[in-house]
Amino acid sequence: MGRFHDASTSVAVKLRKLELTHLTMSEFLLLSFGVLTLSNAFALLEVLGARLAYLEGYTGKNGTTSEDLHESTSIVVCALFPNEESSLAVTVPHNMKLSTEFGMNYYLSVNANKEFDLSTARDHLQFEYKEDSLILNLDSDSKAENLNNAAESIDTKNFLILDADARIEYFHSRVKERISDDIACIQFTNRVLEYPSFLNWLVRHETDLKYFVSYPGRYRILETAYCSGSNALWRTEKAKQIGFSKSAATEDIEASIRSLLAGHRIVFSLDALAYDEAPPTWRDWWRQRRRWAIGWAQLFVRFQFSVLTSSQLTLIQKASWSVLLTVRRLLYPMAFAVLFLAGILDPLVDGTALVLLIIHAVGQSAICLVSCGLAWKILDSRGIDHNKLSMLGYVILFPLYDVVRTLSILASFDGFFRSKVPWHVTRRRLDIQ
Structure with missing residues (x-):
């Protein structure tokens, strides 16, 4: 214990003496706190945008079209066999029933090897399936390939992407009034x-706070x-x-940025809602969040300059x-790590880091409460x-949960140096029962 304290003291003394671009340690901590505050300010801006959108009734400014969206849209489910057959056995009948009510075509786009055939699919799903609705992607090893093949196979103007565990809840007819020719995607x-x-x-x-507050607010006020x-x-x-x-860990966001740049x-x-499942274990959650974080790191390397x-x-x-x-994906986790490590060595940095972390956590909880x-x-x-x-309980625990989320990002910084990440399907509850 004494050796650890001596080592910590030595590290802290060196940190205090270290000059980072002529900044004192206190100034460096304040700079790190400024990064965290900027992230909180962005979150508050999203809340304000969501409030405006709510008062406006989420009418939006997305143009109009006379086309019947139901008749011009196909549903495409992307899945990996045999990993997700348990989820599909539950979700496909539900979604096919709704697609029939809506008058929408339904397709299942799955990975397959040369031995895979239609009878195999029927055995996995345990119900009859129309042959022309099954898109087999031979030797595919990514969701991107399944999506690309699906886009080439369907003959409707639009297609709605669903994951294997997704269940459509509603699809309002007024969505058709939100399509214009310059739109590539509606989330x-x-x-x-x-x-x-x-x-x-x-x-x-x-997820509720993301999809009902952050995302609509960000779109309303920040476009x-x-x-x-x-x-x-x-x-x-x-x-x-x-x-x-195929090389993107988050192929959906990567395609979105390229669409915007084009x-x-x-x-x-908010005009359509689907339910899906959370990862069943913390290990599955960690692997999912690492993949997301690696994907965002790739996006930074590929597009930050192009965006500017x-x-x-x-x-x-x-x-x-x-x-x-x-x-959010580079500076925030680094700034948090600086304050956290300095907080551990609190007595040697005059308590500044600990105070700043507490202020940050209080700010997070306040914004989460308003959200x-x-x-x-x-x-x-x-x-x-x-x-x-x-939800109030979530507000209390959110700062601690955000620490774990930030650690998953820090553990994924190798994404800045990786050109391709293998597609890993996140397990769901039905897949492990």
Whole structure:
């Protein structure tokens, strides 16, 4: 114990003496705190945007079209066999029934090897399947390949992407009034199915605040949105033109940025809702978040300069995307690590780091509380069940949960140096039962 204290003292003394671009240690800590404050300010701006969107009734400014969206849209489910057959056996019948009611075509785009055939698919799914609705992607090893092949196979103007565990809840007809020719993708809302689990409880509230507050607020006030994987509608021709990259860990967001740089628009809308599942274990959660973090690191390397120099993006969009790519995914975790490590050595840095961390945590909780209050109103207005007391519990634990989320980002900094990441399917509850 004495040796550890002596080593810590030695490290702290060196840190205090270290000059970083002529900054004192206290100034460096304040600079790190400034990064955390900038991230909190961005979150507060999202809340204000969501409030404006709520008062406006989420009418948006997305143009109009006379086309019937249901008749011009196919549903495409991307899955990996044989890993996700348990989820598909539950979700496909549900979604096929709704697609029939909507008059929408339904396709299942799956990985397959040369021995895979239609009878194998029927055995896995345990129900009859129309042959022309099954898209077999021989030797595919990525969701991007499945999406690219699906876009080439369907003959409708649009297609709605769903993950294997996604269940469509509603698809409002007024969506058809939100399509214009310059739109490449509309990202709709997702919720997490509830089942008894502390991790499910955390992810469920995190997802509600993202899809009902952060995303609509960011789109309303900062004109920024992106495809986040499931329950996203793509214009077929634009998806073919842009394509989905096999080398990207987050091929959905990567395609969104390239669409924006090409002059297309990405829209966020609450007019359709799907339910999916949270990772069943902390190990699955960690692997999922690491993949996301690696994907964002790749996006920073590939697009941060292009975003700043693009003639297609507004100044607001450039600033917003820079916060998403640089501040939240690079500077924020580094700044948090600096304050956290300095906080451990608190007596040697006059308690500054600990005080700054506490201020940051209080600010996070305050913004989270305001977000929850707004989420209650939005969910109530759309007739969606929720538990207010449970959300308040999430507010209390959010700063601690954010520490774990930040650690998953720090553990994924190798993404800045990786050109390709193998596609790993996140297990779901049904897949491990």
